[in-house]
Amino acid sequence: MKVLTFWDYAFVISMVMTWSVLLYHILLTYFGYRYFLISLDFEEDEEIKEYPFISVLVPAHNEEKVIGNTVDAIARAYYPRDKFEIIVINDNSTDGTGEVLKEKQKLYPNLKVLEIKPPLGAKGKSNALNQGLKIAKGDYILVYDADNTPERKAIYNLVRFIIKDDNLGAVVGKFRTRNKDKNLLTRFINIETLSFQWLIQASRNYFLGLTTIPGTNFIIRKDLLEKIGGWNIHSLTEDTELTIRIYKEGYRIKWIPQAVTWEQEPERLKIWIKQRTRWARGNISVIAQYLKNIFSLRSKIAFDIIYFSYIYLVAFSAILISDIIFGLGLLKVIKLHLGGPLFTIWILAYLLFITETFISLSLERGEGNLKNLLLICLMYFTYCQLWLFVVIRAIYFTLKDRITGKTVKWYKTERSSE
Template identity: 55%
Template sequence: MKSLNWLDYFFIYSLVSIWMLLLVNIILSLSGYRYYLKTLNSELKGLKDEKYPKVSILVPAHNEEKVIGRTVKSILLLNYPKDKMELIVINDNSSDNTKKILEQIQKEYRSYNFKIINTDNITGGKGKSNALNIGYKHSSGDFIAVYDADNTPDKNALKYLIETIIEDESLGAVIGKFRTRNKDRNMLTRFINIETLSFQWMCQAGRWNLLNLCTIPGTNFIVKRNIIQKLNGWDPKAISEDTEISFRIYELGYKIKFVPYSVTWEQEPENLKVWFKQRTRWAKGNIYVLLKYFKNMFKGTSKNIIFDIFYFFSVYFLFLSSVIISDILFIVGIFSNINLHVTGNFNVLWILAYVLFVLEVSLTLTLEKGESNRKNLILVPIMYFTYCQMWMIVALKGIIQYMQDKLFKKEVEWYKTERF
């Protein structure tokens, strides 16, 4: 074998990194499948009303006139004792009709414990974390639940979360599942639906079953009040406030459990412009969390944080850089003759990696009723060459924007996802 050149090293790095993460994900997918079997016939325990603790539900809202009415009504009508539940909507410096809609609903549901907190451009308008901290200060529940302004939770979503967290003192938080309400709108929303289901069954259910580990999503979760107190609330600098607070809950020694039968429905972006903006914000926020806690890997910190830092680092740096390199080598190889000195049938490994991707995503779809259909199974093989490639642009853009924000010391602000 001839001595290896720089192209060979790029090739080997790309192949090894992609296979490494694919193997981790297939293990998580199989673990998620096992958790699915364990929770298949889960039902409510049917506790008496007096056994349920008081819950404060926080809904941060910034210019949400298109969706806030439906969200508030669905939360007020949750199957939960009304004297044990308070809903607090933080109308955070909205300039549309959000306030008017909320006040109309408040009049309509006078007998419910429903508070509206209006902020201005001085106290509010500084992002979701700041809005949640404002809402928390006005809350009185023993547990704090959070729903995004576009969510419509199932009737029993809150009860499932509560019944799980009160039976295990080691739990600091419990998260439910989120589904795509507008999944059939177009090709993009179908891809998003597949992505979110795969993530939840693979990364949330899989990690919980294997490691007793998962991270809080932005919605449909509950946290013990005393934990929020110990943490001094949400980090106002964090864009991905959900991931960031998860890490701090780990540091306190608590677990976060995934409960797939607690379901909420949310609206996803229906065009690429909105999708890119939202996903770039997520990427930038996760990079902030990764860099903030990376140093903790070497300080004997929680093993949960170590695994998640490794996983985030693999996704945002190793895996994505590897896919970029492999794409470049593939494209250049079409138009010119690349001389690789690495021996062996590596084309087979590339094909197997692609097949493995299709299999692990398809497996997670079988765990959701009605999703393992012909339309989705046709989309999964296409997904790698289209939707997944867009994530490379998102990650690169997220890294660049994070560096720009640090350089110019930009303050955190609301990153409003356009509603439809």
């Protein structure tokens, strides 16, 4: 009889943890599909009879490459011109952002440019949005990143849903990757973002009534936003933190695929790593902040905090352990006595990952093709493994800042040329 070693037990534990996530994602895949069927009827909802006045906030720091197209897209929105204002917060830009905006103001009378300099400015996206909120006249606030080009009916659809349900604190639209065909990295990002929205956003909306606010393409009630104190300037992921505070106030958030914006994703790995490290640091911070008070939260949002804690703690550990064992096995440093059956289980887990991702991706028209299926197969061994590096990097910088007392800084994603 073979004696099981430490590595055998470690691999078994890692597979149990991995499969627990995959099995939960089977449910999410099913619920995402159910929400897809429901969302097909969204277009038949009532038209807007009385248009509320809205304010569209666009924070911008050194965005001369993209801000012009963003303003053009918002200004062309299918919404009465006298019923919305565009407020671009030019946050201490040192490039040609200001000059581009001056030219756009000649074209669009409803475009306002708020220039902020230190000490009021240069404090990150959340601060810029809070400054814009102070001068916003709308009953509802919409937010777009400076690289976004929303489709003509995106704003209309966001407004259409929030005004008919007083229990909705915010409504979130869908975002697509404008530069998805640029290189392999942007193709992976396209798959990731679409599968996330159908697998996580749509499914949780269906069976939990939960949706996470992203950093762009959403609408929120102004009075609610003011009541909860606006955006948290100390949070690296202001969107996730804002989501929790909205739910704590007893409101719901809805995700609708009909409100679409196109955004530019990182085209270089170095920029992607910086962006995702910031996201991971922010999410870890939110988990640490709210997990200790988990029993004081409403049940739905508490469930979400537990889920994301599981992803960052348990799933992360499981993948890291299995990768270490896999690497040591290839180097013949260790040998698993349960290698045969465990390898079969690992292969099945890999196939399940491919199936779940491809099904969720296929809910988006034109994306369920053979090319993307092959990319998903490759994705697990490349793009997904980079997530481990990002989380490790995020933990390192978080601990370093805690030890040194350094203030958290918000980093703007660098843009590529249009």
